[in-house]
């Protein structure tokens with residue numbers, strides 16, 4: 001039995017705040033509009049705690065990276081992960097022709113993986129709480145959502 005942990009990248013393993021200014025304001029539903037934002041991932045800052053967790057897990061289980069980052073950034077993403085000592089057994093990014101919400105797309109990919117023989121997805125790490133709730137409710141996969149300092153300060157001001 002292949003035990004798998006699914007890991008998101010943006011705002012889960014990497015702090016994307018250096019490129020937030022590149023989030024498209026027009027044609028947001030066209031995947032190509034997200035190319036500049038995706039390609040700027042090379043400026044992201046590693047979230048060391050999450051990276052340490054994944055490095056510990058990868059010795060025990062298979063790591064499948066599932067990210068809405070666009071496929072145009074595939075090679076640089078592979079390189080980025082390797083540089084940080086993270087060795088994903090699979091890296092699945094979003095192709096230009098894969099439309100719809102990121103949540104719908106991720107759930108579709110998870111269903112494909114779950115249908116493979118001998119595969120058990122034991123856990124998913126992802127920063128998007130609505131997606132995590134849906135993944136647990138629909139697919140029975142437990143999830144962990146990192147609460148990063150940048151989010152914590154935003155959602156709980158004054159602490």
Ligand SMILES: [Mg+2]
Nearest residue numbers: 008010011127
């Ligand atoms: Mg994310």
